[in-house]
Amino acid sequence: MGLVGSGDRYTVISADCHGGADIAGYKPYLEARWHDEFDAWAADYEIPYDDMTGPDGNRNWDSKRRLRELEEDGIVAEVIYPNTVPPFFPKVSFAAQPPPISSADADRRAAGLRAANRWLADFCSDAPGRRAGIAQVPLTDIDASVAELHWAKENGLTGGVLLPGTPPGGDLIPLWHYEHYEPIWRTCEELGLPVNHHSGSAVPVFGDTDLDRIVFLLEVTWWAHRAFTHLVFSGTLEKHPDLQLVLTEQGTAWIPQELYRLDYFYDRMMNAVGSQEHVWGFPVVSHLSLKPSEYWARQCQVGSSFIRPEEVPLRSMVGVDKIMWGSDYPHKEMSYPFSREAIRLSMADVDPAEIAMMLGGNAARVYGFDLDLLGQVAAEVGPSVDEISRPFTAGEIPVEADRCPAFVGHVGR
Numbered sequence: 001m002g003l004v005g006s007g008d009r010y011t012v013i014s015a016d017c018h019g020g021a022d023i024a025g026y027k028p029y030l031e032a033r034w035h036d037e038f039d040a041w042a043a044d045y046e047i048p049y050d051d052m053t054g055p056d057g058n059r060n061w062d063s064k065r066r067l068r069e070l071e072e073d074g075i076v077a078e079v080i081y082p083n084t085v086p087p088f089f090p091k092v093s094f095a096a097q098p099p100p101i102s103s104a105d106a107d108r109r110a111a112g113l114r115a116a117n118r119w120l121a122d123f124c125s126d127a128p129g130r131r132a133g134i135a136q137v138p139l140t141d142i143d144a145s146v147a148e149l150h151w152a153k154e155n156g157l158t159g160g161v162l163l164p165g166t167p168p169g170g171d172l173i174p175l176w177h178y179e180h181y182e183p184i185w186r187t188c189e190e191l192g193l194p195v196n197h198h199s200g201s202a203v204p205v206f207g208d209t210d211l212d213r214i215v216f217l218l219e220v221t222w223w224a225h226r227a228f229t230h231l232v233f234s235g236t237l238e239k240h241p242d243l244q245l246v247l248t249e250q251g252t253a254w255i256p257q258e259l260y261r262l263d264y265f266y267d268r269m270m271n272a273v274g275s276q277e278h279v280w281g282f283p284v285v286s287h288l289s290l291k292p293s294e295y296w297a298r299q300c301q302v303g304s305s306f307i308r309p310e311e312v313p314l315r316s317m318v319g320v321d322k323i324m325w326g327s328d329y330p331h332k333e334m335s336y337p338f339s340r341e342a343i344r345l346s347m348a349d350v351d352p353a354e355i356a357m358m359l360g361g362n363a364a365r366v367y368g369f370d371l372d373l374l375g376q377v378a379a380e381v382g383p384s385v386d387e388i389s390r391p392f393t394a395g396e397i398p399v400e401a402d403r404c405p406a407f408v409g410h411v412g413r
Contacts, residue, residue: 008352009382011360011374012339013077014070015367016198016248016305016326019060020084021119023047029115030087037108038087048091051331052084059330060084063126066329073339075327076377077130077360077369079159079303080120081198081248083330086136087112093136093164094200099171100140110138114148121155129374132367134159134196139172142180146187153191158368160194160246163227165202175227176234185236189243194366197227198303199249221250225258228300229292232262237295238288244366248303249328253310255302256317262292296322301366304358306335306406309346320354324363335404340383341397342406348391355388 021029023042030038047053052060059066060083070078085092088108093116100106113136124131135152137145149161161184166172173180188195203223206216224247231237231245266288269281290298297319304311305326315323325343328334335342347355360378364371395412402411 009378009384010074010343010356010388011364011371011378012075012325012343012382013079013360013363013367013369013374014075014327014329014339015079015246015303015324015363017070017078017080017329018083018331019066019080019120019123020082020086020116021061021123022052022057022084023087025061026087026112026115026119029118030111034087034108034111041088045085048085056330061123063123067127067130069336070327070329071377071381073327073329073336074343074381074383075329075339076374076382077132077363078329079132079134079326079363079367080124081134081159081162081196082116082120082136086116092200093162094198096165096167096170096203096205098205106138106140110141110144113138117148117152117157118155121152121157124156124158129370130377132159132369133157134162135193136162136164137184139164139166139181142183146183149184149187149191149193153193160196160244160367161188163195163197163201165197165224165227167202167204167223169204174230176230178234178236178239181236182239185240185243189240192242194244194246194301196246196248196303197224199224202226221254224250225254228258228296229262232288232292232295233284235287237299238290241298244299244301246301246303246324246366248326249305250302251311252302252304252307252318252323253314255296256314259293259296266291301362306333306342306404307346307358308406308408309410312346312350315350315354315358320357321362323358324366325359333404335401335406338398338401338404338407340387341392341401342404343383344388344390345392345397345410346406348389352385352389 027038082093090098117135120133124133135157137148166174199221201224203220206212266285268277269285272278301322303326304323305328327339329336397411399411401407
């Protein structure tokens, strides 16, 4: 949709939302042979996070409530990453998992991921055209992953696949081992499924002390950034030029400096004859036809969850066509119910055509949303161009908004 006059409204797609069934809700999606083991697992299971419990826990799976609250927030469609723990998993599937204790345990976990995918496909079908669900696959079994990718494509999980990451010290082969993971990359490219890598993925196991948690908090996004480096220098993006990589909830401001850093090393490896970088790197980079920044421009997007005002001025360096705004609903730090305010704070002085791309146009292109269909909903609930263009006055931002990173340092000004 174009933005023509002051009466227009933005079509807002959140490129970062989360969902999943409550624990009992997964059982009907498991093959019957797993039901007894599921009952035993569920009996001892303890929900790990507050946003999955209490009166607001059902935001993860209550379709009507979710649609209502997102529309109240000006959002007409969403990309759904997992949130609740899949059956038989020790922890949420973003996090590094303890290795399976046996082949039977690995089979159980794979069955749990299939159940989560089947639940999510039904959940998305409950709001046609407004949800792009992201499938999960077991990297422990490449053939099973490929089969599940075909199932996801055939059953409407248009969000693509979640890349769990391969943290050091675990039992998974690192992502830069191209030949091992090539069937997954080839299948995603052939099916047009984006590969999504979310903050929290690829983080090694941390302890449970207060300081452990702080170190995790400070480093969680850094671990997730590494997927881009691995897929560039392994030749994955070179050999699969139509493969699309999405890095979500990892911030946005880091990207220009990281691209500069990687281009610097690429140049040293390629051209600095006699240097250690050239000795080690030339056998690798000589097979790459592009610099890292050029792979970024060709094949990558960023899920810019609650993008901060300080990040938006860097948008041309990141690529305005790369940035996809997200609310992180229903997590504690989500922008709900202040998404309009978050967008306005960060983008009031931005060209409306660029805002339209970052709020919805880019996500529609990557995930296949129909903007004409969504525009009909946005005409009723979307934030208006005039609303977003008004800068805030001192003290206007609600104090309660401060829990969302978009507002850090701006509440009370």
